[in-house]
Amino acid sequence: DTEVTQTPKHLVMGMTNKKSLKCEQHMGHRAMYWYKQKAKKPPELMFVYSYEKLSINESVPSRFSPECPNSSLLNLHLHALQPEDSALYLCASSLAGNQLAKNIQYFGAGTRLSVL
């Protein structure tokens, strides 16, 4: 099973709403990632968790709050977003280790978020 499952597939929210994106994998991977992808652009790294600890935060605004409750789950809590935050949010996972980026990342299909 090489599947990373993201829910919901689509999300529409207002600027005052609080919502969460969810990501799940059962491959035994101990590194998990959040990326943001705008239309016709490559993915941009937001956060990396390694062994359930936040290891990389790419200076993401605090209205995005990641959480890794266990080794299989990764959440992204959203609050007071702006219309420019509308994008495809991708989750990925990989084996962890000293040379993290050399490991293959497996991506989910993403959550398409629209902020009104």
Next chain:
Amino acid sequence: GDSVTQMEGPVTLSEEAFLTINCTYTATGYPSLFWYVQYPGEGLQLLLKATKADDKGSNKGFEATYRKETTSFHLEKGSVQVSDSAVYFCALESASKIIFGSGTRLSIRP
């Protein structure tokens, strides 16, 4: 800093044509190199990878060779199919991160 440059698209070819998508990189040291593919409405999938100079990655008829002397990792396929229509991203590993190129959209006509 490290970066990846790939040819701008869109690239439109007829079925069974030969494909080349150019990719060059700038990096300190000898990073691992990747090609990822994104089909419409989906996330990214690793297509192939190479971890050292002169390595050739291959998968599904696609190939790319890690060329240290030209800092390149061009993607090739001898005969494309309609099902190959997608966006292709060249990428390298850098300091625990993946650096992606801007992506090349490929459309194959029947």
